Amino acid sequence: MRLKTLTYTSRARLDLGDEDLAAIHQTARHLNALDGISGLLLFDGSRFLQIVEGAEDAVDNLVERLRMDSRHSAFEVRDERQVERRSFPDWSMELVRVSAGYCNARDELATILPSAVAPSVRELVFRMTGRLAEA
Ligand SMILES: Cc1cc2nc3c(=O)[nH]c(=O)nc-3n(C[C@H](O)[C@H](O)[C@H](O)COP(=O)(O)O)c2cc1C
Numbered sequence: 001m002r003l004k005t006l007t008y009t010s011r012a013r014l015d016l017g018d019e020d021l022a023a024i025h026q027t028a029r030h031l032n033a034l035d036g037i038s039g040l041l042l043f044d045g046s047r048f049l050q051i052v053e054g055a056e057d058a059v060d061n062l063v064e065r066l067r068m069d070s071r072h073s074a075f076e077v078r079d080e081r082q083v084e085r086r087s088f089p090d091w092s093m094e095l096v097r098v099s100a101g102y103c104n105a106r107d108e109l110a111t112i113l114p115s116a117v118a119p120s121v122r123e124l125v126f127r128m129t130g131r132l133a134e135a
Pocket residue numbers: 024027028029031032041048050052062065066067069071072093
């Protein structure tokens with residue numbers, strides 16, 4: 001099976017609330033378990049960064065659904081590559097919320113992000129949390 005990982009960023013719909021976020025997370029975990037997809041979803045209150053990994057077909061299929069989802073916009077693929085093994089084998093979709101003023105986010109994420117994650121993706125994650133830490 002050819003495995004791939006894809007990272008994208010997007011902008012949450014303006015009125016997206018806690019219940020919407022919980023619903024997204026629940027759907028993601030449920031469907032990803034069925035589709036053999038694992039990964040990480042980062043939300044900073046207005047933007048998403050998601051890393052999804054799994055069989056090539058499954059990831060491509062998910063990306064098509066994500067592009068159509070009106071709960072976010074400005075969908076932009078930031079990294080896409082084939083991998084030998086998963087970085088998040090145990091997470092059908094881990095949600096990490098980063099809130100403004102949460103200055104330890106960088107440290108926390110450094111321990112959460114497996115070393116196998118591509119340096120460019122780590123950098124993206126840190127930029128997202130770093131900007132908030134400075135705010
Ligand atoms: C930020 C965000 C992340 C999402 N992550 C996933 C995911 O990891 N897996 C998934 O199946 N659906 C995810 N969804 C939901 C999909 O966009 C889609 O609604 C869902 O897969 C059901 O697809 P369908 O309505 O076409 O059947 C996410 C949606 C948003 C807005």
